[in-house]
Amino acid sequence: MATIIKSISFQDFYNYYGSFEYNTYKFKEGINIVNADNNMGKSKFYNGILWLLRDIVYDSDFKRMESASSSYIKMASGKAKCEKTSFLMAVRIIFQTENVEYIVTKSIPFQLIDNNWKTKNEILDVIETQDGKTIPILDISAKEEVIKKIIPTELINYALLQGESMEKLVDLSSRLGLSSTIEALADISNLITICSVSSELTKKSKSLLNSQEKDFSDNKGKVVELIEEKVKIENYVDQSIDKIDEYKRELSEAKNKKEELEALQLNAKKRERFREIQERLNYEIKNLTIKKNDKERNITSNLFLGNTPWLLMGLQEEITRFDEHRQSLNEEKAKQHISKNPTILLPEGSPDVPSLKRMLNKEICEVCGREAMKDSHAWKHIEKIMNRPQKEYNGDKNNFSQFYSNIQTTIGSFYLSIPGIGERINEYRSEIDLIQEEINKKILEYEDAKFEFINAGGGSTHSDKDILYSYSLAEDKEKETKKLIEKTQNQISIWKVRLSQIDIELSSSSKNDIVNDYREFRDTMCAVEMILANTKDRIFDNIIKSLESNANQKYTDLTLGNSTSGGRLSFTKQEDNTVQVSIKDILNGEMTGLGTGFQRMKQLSIVMAIISSKIGNNQFNYPFISDAPFSEFGDNFINNFFKVAPNVFSQSIILIKELYDPQETNLLNSLGKKILSEMIDGKINGTFYVNVMKEAADSTNLVTINKCYKY
Amino acid sequence: MTAEEIFNEVLKSPELVKIFNIPKEEIENLDYKNFSEYKVIEIIKAIIRGDENKSDKNAIFKVIQNQIMQL
16 A cells, blocks of 8 residues: 655745644645745755655755754744744654554754754654554654655655756666666565575585585595595685676676767767867857947947937927927027117028928028028029038037037937937847847757767767777776686686586495485585576566566656657666666667756656566555656656656655746646646646745745645 | 565476476476475475575574475
């Protein structure tokens, strides 16, 4: 029966301010989603589980796990520390397994003494409820056993995952990595023990036979001599078998290294091409950025540009108004002047363009007061004056006083140019936008080239020269260890021939029935040892086969609909009995450097396969809890995960931000809405929560509350 | 794996036919709980049972030596 977490609650724990009542997430079988933006409590939630199960927390400042006891002050709610003088920080998990419900609460009391926060000893409360009876568990080791029921220690690395650690989920690089995982999850550890016991019992039977042969021999001296030789040779054989194991391990390492380097070598040309493309694009992006920056800098100059200062955009009406004021002023001045002096002297540049335009419209010359009918000689003369070349503005751009004075004197030229300013600004803006578009395009091309470069094994700290050298070393090591294995095996064969000869000699020396019975005993024990060892190997091989097929099925399901091929997972048993997993392309070549999303999917597929390959049990019986598992995944991967996960995990609790959209009223993006709707329709079984901030606050005073969209 | 599952897996070993001449049909009828006339089968059971009951190696050896092999 599966372990199901029914609820997780927090009290004055990080962002979760206040009592359990305000900070409870109720969960059920299936997929349970807690959707939250950055800094809205996902990792804090995960830390609550880590604290309760493993006495550690993840410190995002240092990006490492820390012991909870050294992080209590950081773990406590900032708001509680601001507002209270004492409080109890706590995390509570209520779970059910085998019809028994457990309430596990871990807490720590805080008290403010002389302006310093002091903590008391951690408290662990466990309450068991079965058949309506509630019993508090008091014994500390019994309490710890209950905690292990949530997720057993040996499975915690697979059931409790943080996105960043997912690449290391199944340690494929260590010698025993996957093989020890297979042994643990396929539950063949007892068979391994049985094999080891059998081997020791065989040795005992051999030793017993030796003593019987000595006791019942007709020629004691000769028999003792033969037995001593036999024991000596058997020791040599044992030592040589150990040596072969060591050589096989070295051979396996050398082969893996060679294969890895082979893939890197094969892609050297590809890497070179994409390195060049990256360099070229980098250069082009740099130049375009300089060009764009120059254009942006020139915006200020254009605001005060000679004939068409952008500053005047939209001020055309102001010029008309200004002209009207000026006209009335001029008229007033003219009247005063005429009354004193009838000779009119116009200033340079006069009459100005607006005046001339008005004269043409009114068909009258305002200088002499005579009529100037349209298309008449006088009218055309006025028009000619209006279209005369304007004097260029050569003022100092930084001299605002002069600039504004000139606006007054050169108002005519602005009158004609202002309507075009808007268009000119738009053109200028389009030019900048075009450059930006070009930069964006080049950045995308650069990212593609970088992706291809990394796919081809680029980005490693080793140069191609280093790779060649390391390859040749690995090749030599492979040849050398193969020779050593062959040589040692030949030596063992020779020794075994001699052991058979000794056996024949000994049996002819002592034909006693009792000795023959012990000989039969030894032979049977040797055969049993071999049968058990072969059984173990056969089971292991079958599991690898089933695991490979299962993992590939999960991998295909998880990467379904992706435009890039993720290849095929290949599980290979090495000479040293370890298992190597690689990703092969359709031609069975090694695929290297696939993106982080693919690598995580590979890990997740292996774990899902391991979990669902468990003999006699196809469901993972413990909750799968993951913080930000999808931080490197696209929508397609996420969608696929939600389809595959319910077939593997009885319950999963996923802390995620990829479904969050702060612009939407329900804070869900389209994928989030789709998943929620499928949950509401019953297509996906589970619960859906969204974390929100109670109010804007600084990081020490954050308060997260949850909204339950589906339970 | 349970003791019985291990035993059933061991019965699939071709060596039981090749080395100990146990007919295939008889192997199919063998049972972890019931006694077998074949000493090798009883030895295998004794080792599996010993692991199941967390018995000491010497105790397992004694059972095999004295009770099964009758030495």
